[in-house]
Amino acid sequence: FTSAAVADWANESLAAETEAVSDGLPAFRALRAEVASHLAIVTGSGRASATHPEFRWVNILLGNLKNAITGTYHAFKFAKYASRYLADFQYRFNRRYDLRSILPRLIHAAATTTPWAEDWLRLAEFQA
Secondary structure, eight states, rough: OOOOHHHHHHHHHHTTOOEEEEOOOGGGGGGGGGEEEEEOOOSSSHHHTOHHHHHHHHHHHHHHHHHHHHHHTSSSHHHHHHHHHHHHHHHHHTTTTTTTGGGHHHHHHHHHHSOOOOOHHHGGGGGO
């Protein structure tokens, strides 16, 4: 992480009234100019930092992501398909409060999407 990269990301992705909390990584100082407030909590390392109450939800999310990927995709080529696995998790995470809509929305998207040739679909694998 560089300060410039964090500032660019924050400028594009965060609203000006955002209240940001970070772990004290120096690059996150760039948030001060991009958001309404920034609280840096220096956690150090080890178990105490992982159990810090301010970051509990982050650790739960990361644990769920790790378990979802390793439990579901352990037999596949992870390095080759990692971006797709993360996209799958992101899709489900973003719709976690309306689980009943996931399947109908997926069916609608599949039925209304224009068919593409396999060559075009595989281009996304090489664009990272």
